[in-house]
Structure formats: C-alpha cells, structure tokens
Amino acid sequence: MxxxxxxxxxxxxxxxxxxxxxxxxxxxxxxxxxxxxxxxxxxxxxxxxxxxxxxxVNTLDSLNGAEIVANLAAEPRQHLKRLFVEDVVDSTNTFLRERFRQGAGHGEVCLAESQTAGRGRRGKSWSTRWGQSLIFSLGWRFEGGVASLEGLSLAVGVKLAELVEALGAEVALKWPNDLLLLVDDEQRKLAGILLEVTGDVEGPCEVVIGIGLNVGLSDAGRHAAGQPAGALSDVLTPPSRNRLVADLITALVDLLPEFERQGFGAWQAAWNRRHAYAGQDVRIHDNSGDYEAKALEVDEKGNLVVLVKDERRALTGGEVSVRPERSSV
Structure with missing residues (x-):
C-alpha cells in the first residue's frame, strides 16, 4: 500500500x-x-x-494516465511517446533529464502529484500541495541548436495563457516565465515555467519544459508561496486536471515544431499584449546591482526592453529579477 x-x-x-x-x-x-x-x-x-x-475533507481529482490519453486528439497523441504519472518525484524536470541521459525523453511527459525538490527560475522552490496543482514536464529534441531557442519560455507562456483564458480567467505575463492571475486589482502568481537545455550551441539539443500551475490552493499553500499566489479556483470552477493536462500537451506539441521553424517572433505580439508591466516603473536586480527603469516591450528574441533614464536596454533571461515599483508581486 x-x-x-x-x-x-x-x-x-x-x-x-x-x-x-x-x-x-x-x-x-x-x-x-x-x-x-x-x-x-x-x-x-x-x-x-x-x-x-x-x-x-476535500475531494481530490486524481491524475489518470488513461483518461489523459483518451482526451487527446489523434495528432497530439502521435507526438506523445510516453506518459509517466508519478505519486512523488524529486522533480519532474529532473525525471525527464534522466530519461534523456538514457537515450529517450523526446515527446515524453512526466506528471506528479507531489515533488520534493521542485524548483523555479534562479533556484527558487515551487511549493505544491498533493492533488492541487499541475506539476508537468515535457521533453523535446531540437535540431537547430541552443541559439534557436531564444524566447521559447515566453512562447510557452503565451500558449499557457491562451489555455487559461479559454477557461474564463484573466491573466497577464510577467517576464520571463510567470503567469499572473488578475483578481480585482491584484496580480497573483498562477504558474511558473522552467526550461532546462542541454546540447550543442549549433547542433541538436534537448529541452525539458517544466510547468507548475496552481489549480487549487490552501491557506497554507498561499502562506508558503511568500508572494501573492493564486489558483484557478479563485475565479472559476476548474475543469478536471486530466482534461487540463491533455489540453496542455496539445498546446505544446502544436507550438514546438512551429517555434523551431519560426522562432519567437511569431509569438512576440501575443506576449506583449499580455505584458504585466508594460509602461510601468520597475526595479531590476542584476549583476550590476539594483536600479529603476521603465518596462517597455519584449523584442523578437524575447529580451525585455527597458528604459533606464534615456537609454534603452535589452535584458536577457537568467540575469535579472524584475519587480514593479510599489508592489510585492
């Protein structure tokens, strides 16, 4: 047992x-x-x-591999090579990175009810409660090299935003990898995206796309988040998590081949329409310290363009932490 x-x-x-x-x-x-x-x-x-x-006390919507596959149309089902549904793992991203080391991984999805070493960008932890989140990772192999993946995490954010909006929620995108739920005048973190890439700069490379999405959230979970955190249940009656997983797989296997052909430019406008801090004063932390800037837009490579005094700067992912002035988000 x-x-x-x-x-x-x-x-x-x-x-x-x-x-x-x-x-x-x-x-x-x-x-x-x-x-x-x-x-x-x-x-x-x-x-x-x-x-x-x-x-x-609360009924649980348990993950079920057979139900997920049954909710997939024929084409996305062909792209899904293997589906792992685990009770507990250290990290679904780590699970699929190990699958790549074993010679598999491409087109594989790992889901977990709980993870013990979940992490977000810049080493931050991702806290989850059993049965209340989507803890999801997808492995994919690209032939064009690491350089061709600029902006991929933002394009994934666009597809995730479209999926949530179709449910009836209002969301915004926080550069470079967060999905914010808009509730009244508050922005609450709903989901995070973490991409891990291995391979050649110009040759084949392997990507693990990790997504953590809050479907429900207890008071303890909100407290543990350390920032305003939201869940789908804040604004709507969530659909089955198995249905959500099937829709997410469909969205990503539709996105990834197109992204390899077109690059981020095809999703740039859609991201900028959902830009959480466009035109706002923000505080930026990077290797040069803390400074204030005005957030403008993201460019065709997925860099965040900001205005520092009269100078335009393009910020690359992995270097900065953006916080709006007078906000704790």
Whole structure:
C-alpha cells in the first residue's frame, strides 16, 4: 500500500472505515492508522466520523494516465511517446533529464502529484500541495541548436495563457516565465515555467519544459508561496486536471515544431499584449546591482526592453529579477 493509493481512495468523497481500508489494502488497521497520521502534515485535512470512517475533507481529482490519453486528439497523441504519472518525484524536470541521459525523453511527459525538490527560475522552490496543482514536464529534441531557442519560455507562456483564458480567467505575463492571475486589482502568481537545455550551441539539443500551475490552493499553500499566489479556483470552477493536462500537451506539441521553424517572433505580439508591466516603473536586480527603469516591450528574441533614464536596454533571461515599483508581486 502506498500513501498515494490511500489518498486517492479517501479523496473520493465517501467514508471508509479502518476495517474496510485494511481489507482493501491487505494490511492491519494499525498500519492504516500510521498512514492516516501523515495526511495532515501533507496539508490534506482528514475527517473522521464515528461509525462511518474516514475521508478527506476535500475531494481530490486524481491524475489518470488513461483518461489523459483518451482526451487527446489523434495528432497530439502521435507526438506523445510516453506518459509517466508519478505519486512523488524529486522533480519532474529532473525525471525527464534522466530519461534523456538514457537515450529517450523526446515527446515524453512526466506528471506528479507531489515533488520534493521542485524548483523555479534562479533556484527558487515551487511549493505544491498533493492533488492541487499541475506539476508537468515535457521533453523535446531540437535540431537547430541552443541559439534557436531564444524566447521559447515566453512562447510557452503565451500558449499557457491562451489555455487559461479559454477557461474564463484573466491573466497577464510577467517576464520571463510567470503567469499572473488578475483578481480585482491584484496580480497573483498562477504558474511558473522552467526550461532546462542541454546540447550543442549549433547542433541538436534537448529541452525539458517544466510547468507548475496552481489549480487549487490552501491557506497554507498561499502562506508558503511568500508572494501573492493564486489558483484557478479563485475565479472559476476548474475543469478536471486530466482534461487540463491533455489540453496542455496539445498546446505544446502544436507550438514546438512551429517555434523551431519560426522562432519567437511569431509569438512576440501575443506576449506583449499580455505584458504585466508594460509602461510601468520597475526595479531590476542584476549583476550590476539594483536600479529603476521603465518596462517597455519584449523584442523578437524575447529580451525585455527597458528604459533606464534615456537609454534603452535589452535584458536577457537568467540575469535579472524584475519587480514593479510599489508592489510585492
């Protein structure tokens, strides 16, 4: 019996007695009780009713590989070489990087209910609660070299924004890799994107595209985020996570071959239309220190163009941290 199997059963909305659980998993009631003690620590509150049994306070929409594949149309299904659905991994990106080292990886997707070493840009952690997020990575091989991938994370951001907007949410893009949920006058981080590239500057290279998207978010999760954090459930009734995964796979396998042919320029205007800080004063931190600037637009390479006094500068990804003046986002 894994903790994941127990969570999936208790998250179905029905009560299950200790005896029923023990019989189902072929273990003692004591073994069940020890596993139940772990759930509160995982931010999964448990409800116990005498004479009825146990269930999770909140029902869970568990990831299911067969359901995801069933939601894919024929063409994206052809691009999907393998789908891994894991209970817990250290990082879905790390999982697929290892697959590439083994000679596989291209067209493969790894999903996890939880990860122990999830990370975002510049080494920041990505905190997630079991069953409440999409923790997603896709591996892809490009022939044009690392230089041809300029702006790819921004193009992925555009496709992710389009997917969320189709659900009825209003979003903005924060350079270079965040999706912000707009709720009243507040911007809340909804999703982050992390690309990891290995290979030649001019030859074949391998990319792992990691996406973390908050579908639901507990109070503890908001507190752990350390910044205004949002979830789809803040503004709408989220669809099945399995449906979301299928739509995300479809969006990305549509994007990636086109990006290899056209580069970021084809998505530049769409990104700039959603630019969270266009025309705003921002504070930038890079290797030269902290300074103020006015955010303008992103260029055809995905660089953020800013105005520092009267000088235009193009900022490259991985070097700067942009914060709007008088905001904690």
């Amino acid at each position: 894994s903790i994941g199997d127990l969570i999936r059963l208790l998250g179905d909305g029905h009560y299950h007695s200790g005896q029923q659980l023990g019989e189902h998993f072929g273990v003692s009631r004591t073994a069940i009780w020890k596993q139940l003690q772990k759930l509160e620590a995982m931010d999964l509150p448990l409800e116990a009713v005498k004479g009825r049994g146990y269930r999770l």
